[in-house]
Amino acid sequence: MFFSKTIALFLVAAAPLAFGLPAEESAQDDYWAQFCDDDACTQGCGESVRVSNPGCLNESGRKSILFHGSAGGDYALVVSPSGNCPCQNTCSSVPTGSTCWPISEYSGDNSFRFISGKCGSNNC
Incomplete structure (x- = not known):
């Protein structure tokens, strides 16, 4: 019984380490973009996305990107x-x-993604 309580206490104490505590965000994580409907970044700006996230954005017809x-x-x-x-x-x-x-x-293109660094070769 003592053994099982000791193991349970150890697991509870170690849980934050096992599941990973949030790491401090880097400066790259503080750069955001919003795709907008006009050339001046004032109309129909969508949800802010983190520029350091290389995920695909289906933003067809957008005409500008607002950065903050x-x-x-x-x-x-x-x-x-x-x-x-x-x-x-x-x-x-x-x-x-x-x-x-x-x-x-x-504006005639359908999807976009941000990458860190320089452009590679076109492959479409």
Whole structure:
């Protein structure tokens, strides 16, 4: 009985370590983007997404990106002509120091994703 109580106490005490405590966020985690419907980043801006997250964004028809926070490195925007980011049709470096980036030239494209670093080769 003593043994089982000791094991239970140990497991309760170790649980936060086993499940991982939240790590301190890096500067890269403080850079956010919102896709907007107009060229001036003032109309129909969507939900903020973390630029350091390389997940796919299906944002067809958007004309600008509103940035807030601090960039912790260089980022690029990968553009795909169809949904769900199957390939890279074009890629552009995210402008540093800009809060509003007009992307009208990509308004006919369907999906986007941010990557850390520089653009690779197009593969669509």
